[in-house]
Amino acid sequence: MHGPTPRPARFSAPGPLSGTTGVPGDKSISHRSLMLSALAIGESRVEGLLEGEDVLATAAAMRAMGATIERGEDDVWRIHGVGVGGLLQPLGALDMGNSGTSTRLLMGLVASHAITATFTGDASLSKRPMGRVIEPLGLMGADISASPGGRLPLMVRGLCPAVPIDYRLPVASAQVKSAILLAGLNTPGITRVVEPVATRDHSERMLRGFGAELTVEEDGAGARLISIRGEADLRPQHIVVPGDPSSAAFPVVAALLVPGSEVTVTNVGLNPTRAALFDVLRMMGADIVFANRREVGGEPVADIVVRHSVLNGIETPVETVASMVDEYPILFVAAALAQGRTVARGLEELRVKESDRIAVMAEGLRAIGARVEELEDGLIIDGTGGDPLPGGATIAARLDHRIAMSFAVAGLVSSAPVTIDDMSPVATSFPGFAALMTGLGAEVA
Template identity: 60%
Template sequence: MSGHGAAQPMTSAPCGPLTGTADVPGDKSISHRSFILGALCVGETRITGLLEGQDVLDTGRAMQAFGAQVIQHGAGDWSVHGVGVGGFGEPENIIDCGNSGTGVRLIMGAMATTPITATFTGDASLNGRPMGRVTDPMALFGAQAFGRAGGRLPMTIVGARDAVGVEYTVPMPSAQVKSAVLLAALNARGETRVIEREATRDHTERMLAGFGADIAVEDTGKDRVITLQGQPDLQPQTIAVPRDPSSAAFPVCAALIVEGSDVLVPGIGLNPTRAGLFTTLREMGADLTYENERVEGGEPVADLRARFSPDMKGIAVPPARAASMIDEYPILSIVAAFAEGVTDMQGVKELRVKESDRIDAMAKGLRAAGVTVDEGEDWWKITGMGPKGVPGGATAEARLDHRIAMSFLILGMGAQQAMAVDDAGPIATSFPIFQGLMGALGADLRPLDG
C-alpha cells in the first residue's frame, strides 16, 4: 500500500536515447521552509516555483492549522499570511504530515516554544521513524513529547512557556535536527547556539537571514557554530524557489546510463551543502557539465547537461561528503551498477532511518536485478557491471519510499530487461510529474494492474 491509497505498481523498460529538457519541480527543502517561515512573519510572503508534491502540501495545511493563511494563486504560485514568531494558535485537529520526515520535524521545532499543544501523525512509513532526535533537544527548551514506544508517531507535543535559548551540539549530521532547533529558538528569549560537527545543508540559516533574523555562522575549523538571537520580528519575503537538485538527480542519472542520451536540466540549485552527488558523478567520469552558472535568491544555480557516459569508474565516495548527498545515495547506487569497478560508500548510517532503510531496500532490489552488493551498518559497496551490463528483470519493493521507487525505475531504462516497482504511489510526495517528465524524454514507464 502507498501512503495515500492503493499500491500503484509500475514498470520501466529499456529505452532508446533520452533527449530534451527536463524541467524538474522546485526544491523540496526550500519549499517546506518557505511555508513555515512565511507563517512565522506578520504579513504576506509570496512564493513562486513551489514544489506542489504531497509532502510540501501537507506542510502548508499544517501552517493553516496553526493559524496562517496559505493561498494558491496558480501553479507553483502561493502566498502565506503569517501570524508572527510566537503567534501559532492551537490546532483543532491532529496534524497529518503524510510521508514527510522533514515536514513533521521542522513543524515540531517551530511550535515547540509556543505554549500550545499539537498532535502529529503520518503514514505507515513516517509513523515508523524515530522522533527522539528532535524531541530530545526540544526538551531542553521545556517542551514535552508524548508518543509511542521508541519515540514514534502519533505524538503529542506540549510547547514550552517562556522558553530560554540553549546551546546544543547536534549528535548526528542532520539538517532536520539542526533546523528544528533553530526554529524552536526563534521564540526563546536570548541566544541559542547550535554546534555541528559536520556541516549539513544550510537552507534554514540562509533563509532565516533573508527573513531578517539575527543569525551568525562561524566555521571554527573543528565545528560549525550557528548563533541565533531569539524573538525577532521576521519580515515577509518574496521567494523564488530554485529547482530541486534531489529531483534533478533522476533525469541526470538516467541520461548517464542510457546510450545516446543528452538531457538538459535547467535552473538547478547548487548549494554546496546539496551538490555532493554531482561532484561524485564527475569524479566517476560522468559527462556532466554546468552551464549558465548564476546566483538566484542567494542560492547558486546552474543548468545541468548530462550525456551518456560509458566510461564511468567506481570510486570511494568520501564519508565527509555524505551530508551533502544523503538523499542521493539510492540513485548513485544505480549509476554505480552501470560503472566499471567497485563504488564504496562509507559513513552513511543515516540511510537506515530515512523513509525506509535505504541501504537494505537498495541492496535487495539491486541483487534481484543481478548486481553484487556488499553492506554493513553504515556502508555499502556496489560492484559495477558496465554499460548495458545490468540484467534487470525483477520487481523491487519501494517500501513507501519515493526515492527507492524512482531509483529502480531509472535502472530499468538502462538494463537488459525491464525493472518494476511494487508501488510508485509515493513518488507523488516529492516528484509528482516524474512519469510524464521522464516519458517526454523518451523513457518507457507504464503502470501495471495492481
C-alpha cells in the same frame, strides 16, 4: 496521504534519452518558505513551490495554526503570517503524511509556543525515530509524549517563554539543527547549535533573508557554530524556489547511463551543502557541465547538461555524506553500471530514512542482477562496466519515493524491464516523475 491502491509501473528505454526538462521546486526550501512566511507579519509570495504531498502537509499544518495560505491562478502561493509567537492552537491532529521534514521542523516551531499539537503520519513515517529532535526540544522546555521508540503519533506541549540552549548535535542532521533554530526564533536570548559537519544550510540562509539575527562561525576543524537571537520580527519575502537537486539526480543519472543520451535539466539549485552528488559523479568520470550559473534568492542555480558517460568505480568520500545523503540510492544504481568497484561507507543515516535504504537497495539491486555486498554502514558494488543489468524483477519500494525512482532509472539500463510495485509514494516529492521520464524518451507501462 497515499491512496490505498498501489500503482505499479514498468520502466524501460528503447533508445537514448534526449531533451531539455525542468524538475519540481526544491523540497527543503519549499517547506521552510511556508513556515517562515507563516511567521512573518504581512504577505509573502512564493513562486516555484514544490506541490508534492510532503510540502502540502506543511501548508495544511501552518493553516491549522493560523496562517492564511492560498495558491493563486498564477501558480504563486501567497501567505499571510501570524508573526513569531502568534501560532494558534490547532483544533485537530497535524497529519504529516510521509514527511519527516515537516514533522521535525514543525515540532521545533511548536516547542516554543504556548500551544499543544499532536503529530500523526502514515505507516512509513510512523516507523521513523524522532528521538534526536525530542532531546534538544525537551531541554528547551517542551513536554513531548511520543509512542514507543520515540515515534509517531506524538504530542508536543510547547513552553513560552522557552529556554535558550547551547546544543552540540551528536550526529550531523539539517532537520534537527533546523528544529532547534526554529524553536529559538520565539525563545528569549541566544540559542546556539554546533554541528560537527556542515549540513544543508537553507534554514540559515532563509532565516537571515526574513530578517532574523543569525550568525555562523567555523571553528577551524570543520564544525559550525550557529547562533540565533530569539523573539525575532520576520519581514515578508518574495521567494523563487529553484529546482530540487535531489529530484534532478534521477534524470541526470539516467542520461549518464543510457547510451547515446544527452539531457539538460534547467534551473537546478546547486547549494554546496546539497549538490555533492554531481561532484561524486564527476569523480567517477561523468560528463556533467553547469551552464548559465546564477544566484536566485540567495541560492546558487545553474542548468545541468549531462551526456552518456563511462563511469568508474570509486570509494565515495565520507565527508560528502551530509551533502548528498538522499542521493545515495540513485548513486548505487550508477555504481552498478560502472567499471570496477564502488565502496560507499559512513551511511548509517540511510537505515532510518523512509525505509532502510541500505538493505532495500541491496535487496533490489541483487534482484535485477547487480553484484552487491551489504555493510553495516553502506554497500560495496561491483559494476557491469556499462553492460545492461539482467533486470526482469519486481521491486518492493517499501513506500519510499527515492527507492521507487532509483529502480525506475535502473529499469532503463536493464535487459528485461524492471517493475516497481508501487509508484504512488513518488507524489511526496516528484509528482510528474513518470511524465518527465517519458518526455525524455523512456517507456513507462
